[in-house]
Amino acid sequence: MAHSLHLGLFAALALSATTAFAAPATVTVENKTRPTACAEEDNVSMVLRGQGITGFRVEALQPSYIDRIEKDVTAPDFSACNFDGGAHPTDPSYKFKQRRVVLYDGPQWMIVGMTLPSFWRPNRVPVRVGARSGNDFHLVQVFAKSKEKDGKPMEALVLYPADGYWRLKPLPLPRFGDGVYGSSFLMGPVQDAGRPVVDISSITIQTQPLSFRLRFANGGSASVKVAEISQARTALDVSLHPPTQKSRPFAVLRSMFVSMDNADVSELTWQSTPSAAQETKPLPEISSIEAAQVRFARTTPSRHNTSAPDIRFSDFETARRN
Template structure:
């Protein structure tokens, strides 16, 4: 259930104060373009839902439990390469750059465990400095965030790939689903194309109290990403873009997979044209372009692939109608 408007406004104002941002903003809508291409491969990101909007300074991204969660009897999480021209190795069109593999614990606290992974190969050669506390590493391909609870093992809820800017997030799964499973990915920032959509990040700073990421982009500007919630209901990120967006370049892209309605990580789009409009819904293939104040990418038919993978919702789009944000996160 969504929170009342006055609670949302209070939370936004508090978060803006935490980031040193003047809390002067107005609600906004964004355009969404469907650049999905057909595929028979359930392990290929063929879905691209591209978000554009002029002057967007803030928005929220959430991973939510699928609406059919209670109806899941078997959670199908195994890879399915039956319709693919590769079998679990790198995609045949990807470059391959070699690295010395390693795993390093970057932070271990009461609430969070943050781990950095260097993969033996990655499709991009980019090295992005990642700072956590006093420590900086420049060869991390995968940042993992685990939520910690007393008496329970840490559970992963969020990952970020510094070298291409892909985020994946999921709510904490019910106990019967073990570690749960990711589905769609999200790009946030100045999106470019390099064989596929990417965000080129120049550096990342991770703050642990409260948990937040400061991303500085190679194209200029930055994003402050605060982890607002990690729970069994949702994993939520509040995002501030500095400077606000320009309409000609996407500021976010949802990347996912669609083969059929029952074999997809996202199969439909739900949206509100304005914050007070009634919700609308269409099957993914029937969407070309739309204007929305809120978007949810999900499934209402249980999928035989990544059955428990979350829906992804974008909301809270706001324009910056006040002075330039104060630079308090450095």
């Protein structure tokens, strides 16, 4: 009996000696922006890379000038574009049967799957919420039932299963109606398919607590917990498996920049380490930075998507063993 106890104690000590724990990390952010005069074109690509990243947080935050907005300009502006609101002229077009399916409707959330009549990729990704599912949705929308809006469902999150794009926004302040999206982003093994994409093989959504389980075509996976939806922020806590390799981006922010007053992101604010002083530079002046947290922001009110949120990546972690 004593011998067995000693063996059990030894095994427990050995297990504890190799327990993984999260350690703060920094990532490299590369600016791959190209010039454009079109306010409806995603010409901004901010590429995030890091070695061994296993988790991080991404948030949509109200712009710092939100209280100074006199007129919220949310209408699209195709005045300097070579397309007029339809598909981009360089995109392929695959046809689908249009539909809208309420996948879940509960006291806090409503989750909707939408299939568009056409989309630029043919990919069909199985999406499941409880007993309801579909494999042809181009948008999965999450609506929060806002107390501030008398229980009206307010859209706060959209995931595009066929190309891996996400969009977030906080719940809008009362005077801003339904609010507006700005920048989008990708999370997972990013690759180039004419534009950055993440190939997802399946999506499972849990409603209590609200979270997404993504399996990627390369065999990896991500767990995305919706940590908060409020007027201050919509926040996601992301876990990646396996840990990232620095040779491949694990996230890309996609946005628009024409000028400092016509942009969905016009400057970056970041800390190079968790204890470093905060730095801010205009987007065109940045080629690459090392960051423990980075906010893709605007301090000059934009004449495009004026109230659209800032997007911040933070709390990068690696798994280490003691």
